[in-house]
Amino acid sequence: MESFKAHLDKFISINDEEFASVMSFFEVLTVKKKQNLMLEDEVCQFKYFVIQGCLRKFFINEKGIEQTTEFAIENWWISDTFAFEKQIKSTFNIQAVENSQILAIDYDAQEKLLEKHPLMEKYFRMVYQTAYAAAEKRIRYLYEMTKEEYYIHFSTLYPWFIQRIPQYLIASFLGFTPEYLSEIRAKLRS
């Protein structure tokens, strides 16, 4: 779990003893590609942190198509924040995109962790602040850009996105059909 320690060190000062105690609140999980971690209509029990691999969050739209709204790679959190904090049923699904190693924490463990290690309040404040800042930008893009522009923007900013994520999931994220995405890619290459 050295990578999680290195990640925490970017935000807070935490010694080895404290880190061991912090880790005791988490479960370490190994999940296979396409394994489901959360299903809609189930209470959102966990928040997930990606040590290695990639997860995605999606919902089923009214046409029955999977609409991906978020990916999480190394050092990123993923959950249905609203459903997790209220401990209610989620309207999203979370699934592994790659074989992954992840940390999971449930609501009670999170509350106990924050009580025992108030320093983790600072860590999560900064995590949510960064996530919210990214969401503010993303909402602007959804207003401002066509989906084609958003694809170009996204793939320029996050080359890992194009390299790691299967094409049908990129299409699911952008709300394209896979065929339309192929057309855009062909156009960009030419």
Place this chain on the structure above:
Amino acid sequence: MESFKAHLDKFISINDEEFASVMSFFEVLTVKKKQNLMLEDEVCQFKYFVIQGCLRKFFINEKGIEQTTEFAIENWWISDTFAFEKQIKSTFNIQAVENSQILAIDYDAQEKLLEKHPLMEKYFRMVYQTAYAAAEKRIRYLYEMTKEEYYIHFSTLYPWFIQRIPQYLIASFLGFTPEYLSEIRAKLRS
């Protein structure tokens, strides 16, 4: 400032002495309707908390039209989170929608506040968590709903929105022309 104390009490336990110290990090401002608080291409110096009134955040789109992305009424924060935390130029504007009383805090004051009152880490963790949860939902709506559906959803969930916000700003938020918004409202009434 009793309303800010009451707001903080929902998240953390803070006594009168601590609250007086917390308040010393904020400036209290009175702003007039349509007064600008932040302009794009200026460094984002402040985060604002609305005591009374309403602020909005917008950008100028490529057609030269103001696109509102966010409103803040009582007990809500508004800023360009990314630009504030990095202390860089913003690409948004913040303006008063109504005569308002607000709190402002700059980056240095925020850092000092958090150092002196670590309890405020918990408060801001919960503020950002709630804001991020709302943004996750909103991103889903932007995928899932037509603008007409979004208008109906928004006005059902937040009646204050329709009651307080001038119609041309509701149009600016939804990305409608004011004429198209009038048409939708007429259709919904009939």
